[in-house]
Amino acid sequence: MTELVVKGGPIPPRRRRAQLNWLLTVLPAFPLLLLVLRLWYLSRQDLPTMLLLVQYISPLGMISALFITLIWTVPAVILVLRALGGILLVSDPDDAGRSLLAVTALRMPDWVVLLATMLAALTWQLLLLPTLAMLVVSILGVTAVLRFRTERWMMLWITVGVPVLVGLLVLIFVMPGIVSALQHGEISTALLLAVPPLLGPLLTGPVPRWSARLVTHWPAVAAALVAPLAVGVIFLRAPVLPNSAVEVAAAKGPDSVVRGQLISVDDTSTTMLRNDGEVLFLDNNKVRSKTLCPVPVRPPDSAVSVRGWPVEESALSWIAPTHRDSEVDPRCLGRPLNPS
Numbered sequence: 001m002t003e004l005v006v007k008g009g010p011i012p013p014r015r016r017r018a019q020l021n022w023l024l025t026v027l028p029a030f031p032l033l034l035l036v037l038r039l040w041y042l043s044r045q046d047l048p049t050m051l052l053l054v055q056y057i058s059p060l061g062m063i064s065a066l067f068i069t070l071i072w073t074v075p076a077v078i079l080v081l082r083a084l085g086g087i088l089l090v091s092d093p094d095d096a097g098r099s100l101l102a103v104t105a106l107r108m109p110d111w112v113v114l115l116a117t118m119l120a121a122l123t124w125q126l127l128l129l130p131t132l133a134m135l136v137v138s139i140l141g142v143t144a145v146l147r148f149r150t151e152r153w154m155m156l157w158i159t160v161g162v163p164v165l166v167g168l169l170v171l172i173f174v175m176p177g178i179v180s181a182l183q184h185g186e187i188s189t190a191l192l193l194a195v196p197p198l199l200g201p202l203l204t205g206p207v208p209r210w211s212a213r214l215v216t217h218w219p220a221v222a223a224a225l226v227a228p229l230a231v232g233v234i235f236l237r238a239p240v241l242p243n244s245a246v247e248v249a250a251a252k253g254p255d256s257v258v259r260g261q262l263i264s265v266d267d268t269s270t271t272m273l274r275n276d277g278e279v280l281f282l283d284n285n286k287v288r289s290k291t292l293c294p295v296p297v298r299p300p301d302s303a304v305s306v307r308g309w310p311v312e313e314s315a316l317s318w319i320a321p322t323h324r325d326s327e328v329d330p331r332c333l334g335r336p337l338n339p340s
Contacts, residue, residue, distance in 0.1 A: 030228065034235050035062050041236045042261075044277030052279060056264040056271070062240055069238040070231055072314075075120035079135045080223065082108050083203070084216040086142030090205065091212035099213070101220050113139060126177075126318075127192050127302070127311040133170050134196035134203065137163040141204020159204040167197035177306035189302050189311060243293040245331035246270060249286045255336040258282065259293070293332035 039057070043049035085105020120132050144158035174193040181190035207215055241261035248256050260274040270282040270290070304311045309318060331337055 031063075031066060034066060034232060035059075037232065038062070038065075038236055038238070038240060042240065042273070046277060049273070049277060049279055052271075053263065053273075057240065065238050065240045066235060069235050072120070072123040073227070073231060075116035075123070077227070078108070078112060078116040079120065079132070079139070081105060081220065082113055083135050083138045083142070084220050086139060086146070087203065087207060088212055088216040090142050090145045091207045091216070092209045099217060101217055110143075122316045123314050125312050125314050126306060126309050127189065130170050130174060130193055130196040133166055134200040137166050137200040138203035145205055160201065163201035163204050167200045170197040174306050177304050177311060181302075181304045181311075184303055186302055186304055189304050193306075193311070239295055241273065243295060243332075244272070244290060245293050245329065245334075246272060246282060246290050247288040247331055247336055248282055249288055254339060255288060257331050257334050257336060259332065259334060262290075289331070289337055291329050291331050293329065 039050050039053050039062075043053055081101065082105050085099075085101045085103075085108075088099055088102045089106060117132070117136055121129070124132055140162060141159040144155045148154045148158070171194070174197075178190050178193050181187070181193065206212075239261075241263065244260065244262040246258045246262075248258055250256055258272055258274075258280060260272040260280070263271040263273055263279070265271070265284075267284070269284055270287055272280045272282060274280065300310065300312050302311050329337075
C-alpha cells in the first residue's frame with residue numbers, strides 16, 4: 001500500500017501539516033457555530049433574547065440535542081470517504097498520492113470503519129440501509145484489491161462473490177417494500193431500495209483511470225460543500241427547550257394558559273419563550289400548574305414498510321421503547337386544566 005502513495009508523489013509534509021491544522025481548526029468550530037446559530041434562530045434574531053437564552057440554557061442540553069440530531073452524519077462521512085478514497089487508490093495509483101481523499105482512506109483504521117458501519121446500521125433509516133450495504137461491499141472490494149492482489153481466488157470472492165450475495169440478500173429482504181412503493185407511486189423510495197444492491201458489485205474495483213478523479217474526488221468535494229448547509233438546516237429545527245404549558249391565574253375571569261418553551265424557573269418567576277419570540281416572566285404566585293407538551297409528530301412522508309418496518313424509521317427508533325401520549329393535556333391546547 002505504501003507503493004501506491006509514493007508512486008505518484010506523496011503530499012509534501014509541510015502542506016499536509018497545513019491541511020491538517022486547518023481541518024483541526026474547523027472541526028471544533030463547526031459544532032460551536034451550529035449551537036450559536038440555533039440560539040440566534042430560536043431568539044428570532046433578537047440579541048437580548050439570545051443573550052438570555054445563553055445565560056439559562058445548559059450547554060450539555062445543547063450538545064445532547066446536537067448529538068441526537070446529527071449522529072447519523074458521522075458514519076456517513078467516514079464510509080463515503082473510505083469508499084471514494086479506496087476507489088481512487090486502486091483506479092489511479094500514480095496520482096493517488098497527491099489526493100488528500102486517497103491518503104485519508106489509506107490511513108483510516110479498519111476498526112473505525114467497523115464502528116461507523118455498526119453506528120449507521122442502528123441510526124440510518126431503513127430507506128438508506130441498502131446504500132449502507134453498497135458502501136460496505138465497495139470498501140471490502142477495494143480493500144481486497146489493495147491487500148490481496150496476489151491471492152486471486154480470495155480477491156475474486158471478495159470483489160465479486162460477496163457483493164453479489166449481499167445484493168441478492170438485500171433485494172430479497174426489501175422486495176415487498178419495492179412492490180409497495182411502486183403501488184403507492186413512490187418512485188424515489190423504490191429506487192433507493194432497489195438500485196444500491198445492484199450497484200454494489202460495480203464499485204468493488206477500479207474505474208477507468210481517466211475518470212477516477214471525476215467520479216471520486218469531485219463528488220467528495222461537492223458533498224463537503226453541501227453537507228454543512230444541510231446539517232445546519234436540520235439542526236436549526238431541532239428542539240433545545242422543552243415545550244410547556246403554564247396555567248396562570250387571572251385577576252378577573254377564568255385562568256389563562258401560556259404555551260411556549262420553558263427557559264427557567266427561579267424563586268420569583270417562570271420564564272417562557274413564546275413561538276413568536278416574545279419572552280414572558282410569569283409571577284410564580286400566579287402560576288397554578290405546569291405541564292410538558294409533546295412535540296408535534298410530523299406525518300411520515302412515505303407509507304411504505306418492509307416486513308412491518310416503516311422505511312423512515314431507523315433500527316434504533318424501531319426497537320427502542322417510545323413514549324406515546326394516549327390523551328392530550330388540555331393545557332397544551334390552550335385550555336385550563338379545570339375550567340370553572
